[in-house]
Amino acid sequence: MYGKSRGLDPRIGMILIILxxxxxxxxxxxxxxxxxxSSILFLMYCFGVRKTMFQILAGYLVxxxxxxxxxxxxxxxxxxxxxVAVYFKMIFPCGAAVALFCATTPVRVLLEAFRRMHIPxxxxxxxxxxxxxxxxxxxxxxxxxxxxxxRNIKGMEQKIESMYVPLLMSAVKTGxxxxxxxxVRGIENPAPKTSIVEIRIRLLDVxxxxxxxxxAGAAIWLx
Amino acid sequence: MILICDVTFxxxxxxxxxxxxxxMEVKRGEFVLLCGKSGCGKTTLTxxxxxxxxxxxxxxxxxxxxxNNENTADQPTWKLSETVGSVFQNPRTQFFNLDTTxxxxxxxxxxxxxxxxxxxxxxxVVAEYHLHTLMEKSVFELxxxxxxxxxxxxxxxxxxEIYVLDEPSANLDQEEILRLQGLLKQLKKQGKTIVIxxxxxxxxxxxLDRALWLEExxxxxxxxxxxxxxxxxxxxxxxxxxxxxxxxxxEERVQIQSNEGLMVKNLAVKRGQRILWEHLSFTALKxxxxxxxxxxxxxxxxxxxxxxxxxxxxQGELYLDGRRMNRKQLCKSSFLIMQDVNHQLFSDSVLxxxxxxxxxxxxxxxxxxxxxxLSGFLEKHPMALSGGQKQRLAVATGCLSEKExxxxxEPTSGLDLDNMKRVGxxxxxxCEKNKIAIVITHDLEFINHLRASVVTIG
Numbered sequence: 001m002y003g004k005s006r007g008l009d010p011r012i013g014m015i016l017i018i019l020x021x022x023x024x025x026x027x028x029x030x031x032x033x034x035x036x037x038s039s040i041l042f043l044m045y046c047f048g049v050r051k052t053m054f055q056i057l058a059g060y061l062v063x064x065x066x067x068x069x070x071x072x073x074x075x076x077x078x079x080x081x082x083x084v085a086v087y088f089k090m091i092f093p094c095g096a097a098v099a100l101f102c103a104t105t106p107v108r109v110l111l112e113a114f115r116r117m118h119i120p121x122x123x124x125x126x127x128x129x130x131x132x133x134x135x136x137x138x139x140x141x142x143x144x145x146x147x148x149x150x151r152n153i154k155g156m157e158q159k160i161e162s163m164y165v166p167l168l169m170s171a172v173k174t175g176x177x178x179x180x181x182x183x184v185r186g187i188e189n190p191a192p193k194t195s196i197v198e199i200r201i202r203l204l205d206v207x208x209x210x211x212x213x214x215x216a217g218a219a220i221w222l223x
Numbered sequence: 224m225i226l227i228c229d230v231t232f233x234x235x236x237x238x239x240x241x242x243x244x245x246x247m248e249v250k251r252g253e254f255v256l257l258c259g260k261s262g263c264g265k266t267t268l269t270x271x272x273x274x275x276x277x278x279x280x281x282x283x284x285x286x287x288x289x290x291n292n293e294n295t296a297d298q299p300t301w302k303l304s305e306t307v308g309s310v311f312q313n314p315r316t317q318f319f320n321l322d323t324t325x326x327x328x329x330x331x332x333x334x335x336x337x338x339x340x341x342x343x344x345x346x347x348v349v350a351e352y353h354l355h356t357l358m359e360k361s362v363f364e365l366x367x368x369x370x371x372x373x374x375x376x377x378x379x380x381x382x383x384e385i386y387v388l389d390e391p392s393a394n395l396d397q398e399e400i401l402r403l404q405g406l407l408k409q410l411k412k413q414g415k416t417i418v419i420x421x422x423x424x425x426x427x428x429x430x431l432d433r434a435l436w437l438e439e440x441x442x443x444x445x446x447x448x449x450x451x452x453x454x455x456x457x458x459x460x461x462x463x464x465x466x467x468x469x470x471x472x473x474e475e476r477v478q479i480q481s482n483e484g485l486m487v488k489n490l491a492v493k494r495g496q497r498i499l500w501e502h503l504s505f506t507a508l509k510x511x512x513x514x515x516x517x518x519x520x521x522x523x524x525x526x527x528x529x530x531x532x533x534x535x536x537x538q539g540e541l542y543l544d545g546r547r548m549n550r551k552q553l554c555k556s557s558f559l560i561m562q563d564v565n566h567q568l569f570s571d572s573v574l575x576x577x578x579x580x581x582x583x584x585x586x587x588x589x590x591x592x593x594x595x596x597l598s599g600f601l602e603k604h605p606m607a608l609s610g611g612q613k614q615r616l617a618v619a620t621g622c623l624s625e626k627e628x629x630x631x632x633e634p635t636s637g638l639d640l641d642n643m644k645r646v647g648x649x650x651x652x653x654c655e656k657n658k659i660a661i662v663i664t665h666d667l668e669f670i671n672h673l674r675a676s677v678v679t680i681g
Contacts, residue, residue: 106325108332132319135363139315140566146533147567150558152580152624162569162579169565169606177316180280184273184309185319185377189301191335196328196342 007047007104010113012205013097016040019216020097024090026216028223030068033093036215040096043208049103056096063089107132111187112195125187129178133171140170224385224416225249225272230286231440232267232276241267243440244286249418251384254411256427256451257420259437260463260639261610265420266312268437269389271295272418274303290385305334308378312390312637314370318362323373326362327354330381344380352376352406366520368399375406386410388419392426393636396518396665400426422639423666425469428452436462463640470667474677482545484508485530485628485659490539492525498537499525505678507628512650512660514675516667521681523663527630530661531557543627557628558621562636564613568605573597573616576605581624588623594652595619611642618649622656629653630661635669647672 007013023036037060044053066085074082107128114124144166153162225248232242242264249255257265270276277284278300288295295303311317320326327348331341349355354376357369365373371391378386392400404426410417411430421427424434434451436444444462446454454467484507491501499522507513517523528534530541532553541548543556561567570576577588592598595615600608605616614634621629631650635643643666650660650673662675670677 106322107320108325108329128319132321135321136315139363143561143563143566146528146531147559147561148569149533149554150531150626151567151569151620152555153569154580165569165571165606166566170563173565174316177311177313178319180275181311181317182319183279183300184275184304184307185330186301186304186333187319188299189304189333189335191333194332194335194338194341196324196332196338196345198338 007100008043008208009199009201009205010101010105010110011117012201012209013101013105014113015209016212017094017097017101019212020093022216023219024093026219026223028219032215032219032222034064036093036212036219037096039211039215040093040100044096044100044103047100047104049100052099052103053096056092056099060089060092060096063092106197109195109197109199112193112199115193116199121188125179125182129175129182132178133174136174137171140167140174224251224253224291225418226289227268227271228287228289230271230284230288232271232284233282234267235281235283237282241282241440242271245437245441246286247435247442249416251416252411252414254407254417254427254430254432255419256424256431256434257418257437258422258424258434258462258464259443261422261637261642263437264440265437266389267440269309269387269418269420272385272387273307273309274298274300301333304330304383305381306383307385307387308381308383310371310374310378310386310388310391312393314367314374314394317370317374321362323354323360323362323365324358326373327377327380330377334381348376348380351409352379366399366518367394368396368402368519371395371399371403372406375403379410383415385416385418388417388421390421390637391419392421392423394519394633396516397667399519404430422637423465423668425466428467436464460640465640465643466668470671472667472677473671482542484511484544485661486542486545487530488540488542490526490529490541491537492522492529492534493537494522494525500680501538503539503678503680507659507661509627509659510654510657512654512662512673512675513678514662514664514670514673515678515680516665516670517680519665523680524632526680527559527632527661527663530628530630531559556626557630558624558626560614560617560621560629560631560634562633564610564617565606567617567620568613571604572602573605573608574601576616577619577623579620581620583623591619591622595649611645614646615649618653622653622658626658628659628661630663632663633665634662635664635666643669644672 023033041053041057063085066082067089071079071083110131111124111128144163148159148162153159227245227247230242230245231240233240257268259265270280271288274295290303290306318326320329328341328345331344349358352372357373362370391403395403407417407430419427428451431448431451434446435442452467459467486506488504490503492499505513515523515526525534529536532550541553568576570579574588577592589598595618597612597615597619605613608616634646647669650662653660662673664670
């Protein structure tokens, strides 16, 4: 019942992120990027990350429309202005791969993957605490933002300037407390850890990996 | 079981010792309450027992701590964690994992217990604690009480002999405190040793074997259960202890018809797809206090956001002095003292903080700071102030922006009796200035102290 894995093996997830970067920066044919995007989005859909998937899809479609339909049909000045959108679009494949990874990998599964990859504990704990900190960060940013609205702090510059003192304070505190929570739960215990979520490379993982490797190969070869 | 011998501990960068020649002993199966004023060393003592001091928290330590006849200085924290289960105060950072199932099994996984054994134990704990509805959830979806419950269940999974809890009720409503009481009762029955640092003590009176009162970092007074339960309100006041008896609201209903104030009419709010509450109507008159109560997760904070114009309501109207207010106007006329006041202090000195974002002159600023007893700290960095001073500074900034509605979000969580009264006086002072004070709280003792009218949501 509990602890069913709902995604790819975290190691495969990490490789996918790297491959997405390779594909994007190989400046390959547009249709390869499209195949890559739709494959990742398809995986997101299958693993139940649907809301994020539709958001990414919508954003990506808009930018594709600009690239394919708008830019070739307007005058040069305007085209060069909105070509920024094309660069912005480049982060979408990577973004999608990261979103897929984050949504399907619990922090401790990530830790377990790190352990199997023989990454030292001090590094992996630091990564895990930061990964755990980001969702908290969102709440804190909202709170600080709200506080600024009530204080009549206007202008982007002043807002950003006002932001970092409270943010830094809370980051230090949150980080410390999170680390303490992990430590009293025995994160440093040298015993080989077990996990109720099994991580192992299954057939699906292998298929996905091979598929995306081929795609990346094609991207470089055709690019 | 636990033996603390003449311990003196000073946090790094501080001059005053948090614990000073402190000694105490807890026997196997004992239930011990640590109480005392804010900053008396309760939390430090709990961290000494679970081993965070000295291994994780820097400072200078003398004396020794023995758990099960073993010196904690000789054991790493992870080893100690097999004997001592900890529940912390801050539910936001209590969890290392993002979903509840992961968090509950986390301790056993770290120990390397085989998967099937973990699953077996999990089933058992889920059934015992009635956690079915809470499993496989994001920890961000849980209410304060649910988080505390998961935290205790997580400690319980590992079946430690000793439980250390630091203010577990700080963010809980009445009903959830009773549930917490039930969980503790169960642990006590199983013969576990329990050390709990707490301000709100009424729910522990029937459970504890001994209560220790700390002052200036050392145990200054000790009561047995009978003695503790027999404490009169006068004695409680003397020791700055919150009510020993269960608290009920004594509401004084005063019906005044008036346009002067904030009128909330038929408000409804949605969070995600769920309607949190609807048909909420109440009036907050000028110069009075309204306390908003409700269960954990009922949407109290959401209500605050609506009242401040920070959030859109699904339906309903808000009137100030008979004028219909839109979100922007609400934003201009209301001010919020947040639960975590660190989020709303932006400047690098107290004086520049109160003058930020409003057109106040230095003279006006000084006057307000004077009434808040902050005029001695003009050049100090706001973040270097104590918790209470920060809260007063935030109130001062609200007063200077000439806001009419001042809202407090849980201003007394984790405060002792004296400090609770101090916040009460602060709010009464705002009332004298003809402000509208709205207090979001589930601290019934505090509501009684304020003599506030009560609005219950959810």
